[in-house]
Amino acid sequence: MEKKRWFVIIDALLLFFAAIPILTGIVLRVLFTPASEGIEITGALIFTTVKMPWGELPITEAQINSWLVILSVFWLCLYLTHGITAKGGSRRQYLCEWVVEKTESLVQENMGEYFSGFAPFIAAVMALSAFSSLLSLFGLFPPTSDLNIVAGWAILVFLLITFYKCKCGPLQYLKSFTEPVAFLTPLNVISEIATPVSMAFRHYGNILSGSIISVLIAAALGGLSSLLLGWLPGIFGEIPFLQIGLPAVLSVYFDVFSGFLQAFIFAMLTMLYVAGGFPAELYAKKQVKKSQKKIKIKK
Amino acid sequence: MLELAIGIILGCCALGAGVAMVAGIGPGIGEGNAVAKACEAIGRQPECKSQVTTTMLMGCAIAETTGLYALVIAILLIVWAPGRLVDVLMTAIG
Numbered sequence: 001m002e003k004k005r006w007f008v009i010i011d012a013l014l015l016f017f018a019a020i021p022i023l024t025g026i027v028l029r030v031l032f033t034p035a036s037e038g039i040e041i042t043g044a045l046i047f048t049t050v051k052m053p054w055g056e057l058p059i060t061e062a063q064i065n066s067w068l069v070i071l072s073v074f075w076l077c078l079y080l081t082h083g084i085t086a087k088g089g090s091r092r093q094y095l096c097e098w099v100v101e102k103t104e105s106l107v108q109e110n111m112g113e114y115f116s117g118f119a120p121f122i123a124a125v126m127a128l129s130a131f132s133s134l135l136s137l138f139g140l141f142p143p144t145s146d147l148n149i150v151a152g153w154a155i156l157v158f159l160l161i162t163f164y165k166c167k168c169g170p171l172q173y174l175k176s177f178t179e180p181v182a183f184l185t186p187l188n189v190i191s192e193i194a195t196p197v198s199m200a201f202r203h204y205g206n207i208l209s210g211s212i213i214s215v216l217i218a219a220a221l222g223g224l225s226s227l228l229l230g231w232l233p234g235i236f237g238e239i240p241f242l243q244i245g246l247p248a249v250l251s252v253y254f255d256v257f258s259g260f261l262q263a264f265i266f267a268m269l270t271m272l273y274v275a276g277g278f279p280a281e282l283y284a285k286k287q288v289k290k291s292q293k294k295i296k297i298k299k
Numbered sequence: 300m301l302e303l304a305i306g307i308i309l310g311c312c313a314l315g316a317g318v319a320m321v322a323g324i325g326p327g328i329g330e331g332n333a334v335a336k337a338c339e340a341i342g343r344q345p346e347c348k349s350q351v352t353t354t355m356l357m358g359c360a361i362a363e364t365t366g367l368y369a370l371v372i373a374i375l376l377i378v379w380a381p382g383r384l385v386d387v388l389m390t391a392i393g
Contacts (some may be wrong), residue, residue, distance in 0.1 A: 205371050209370055
């Protein structure tokens with residue numbers, strides 16, 4: 001009995017810790033939002049600027065919010081894995097087992113046996129991206145609609161791709177630019193650079209366009225309701241009735257569906273690019289040669 | 300004269316954003332084709348529905364890239380460019 005009570009208390013604490021970052025985000029948002037009238041489409045708020053040797057580093061809402069998402073997901077993961085047993089049985093254990101199995105099978109399918117260690121990374125990218133986009137449901141600034149955040153992820157993926165392309169040595173990597181014909185080298189270089197750029201722009205553009213359209217439609221509905229229902233007496237004329245509920249229908253598409261879809265696509269492209277950039281056959285040949293050399297030396 | 304110059308800057312930024320979004324035609328046609336073919340494929344082989352859907356979503360996402368480039372350019376032209384260009388004008392005038 002005592003054990004069960006502690007279990008519940010720890011559960012509640014973990015959920016509480018997961019909720020704290022979001023509450024912090026809301027409080028920061030309320031404190032720092034400048035008073036304004038009408039519709040305004042702005043980028044991330046700048047909280048403060050930190051002086052660095054190379055200039056001033058602005059600390060924006062996007063950075064803070066993405067750290068808050070990371071913290072929140074961390075506590076949520078601890079909550080989901082709290083009290084799992086070999087026997088199973090609890091609902092949350094089924095949920096996290098389902099997540100882990102799905103990601104592992106996805107990675108196996110798309111990247112092959114060699115990359116099976118990628119599952120945690122892919123799951124992390126997906127969770128971070130999806131929960132970042134979902135932040136807009138709380139009225140917070142979704143970090144994914146800031147180009148800097150998504151560009152950071154894209155650069156990380158680009159480094160990974162380059163690392164796996166260099167697996168057979170840097171010379172092999174440089175040689176891969178001249179294929180299939182030597183005069184295509186500039187085009188290959190451009191397409192190499194276009195990979196992270198298009199990944200970042202795709203994610204950022206989708207989320208940002210969704211939030212802009214949501215703001216525009218909410219404003220338009222407000223204007224429409226004051227036009228249609230403005231004749232109502234007293235305070236009823238000032239309440240924008242059409243704004244109640246209707247924008248939420250669009251939000252299901254622009255925030256929830258689009259957010260999940262972009263997270264999935266980002267993770268999928270990461271897998272495809274990393275697995276596609278890895279010269280598997282050459283690497284296998286090299287490994288065989290290495291092992292043969294070792295055997296010769298031993299003899 | 301200054302008003303005219305600023306007016307030209309603002310107008311051309313808005314015009315440029317509008318023209319940039321003409322690029323939305325391409326992804327529209329392309330994704331329409333992709334979805335049509337996916338529907339055909341599902342009609343032929345209903346058991347492959349989930350795989351076809353996943354592949355189609357991936358393809359749509361990649362086909363969307365050009366449209367999104369145009370969108371980003373349009374957003375930059377509307378949100379960021381006017382202020383910047385007016386600043387440049389002001390410093391040029393002195």
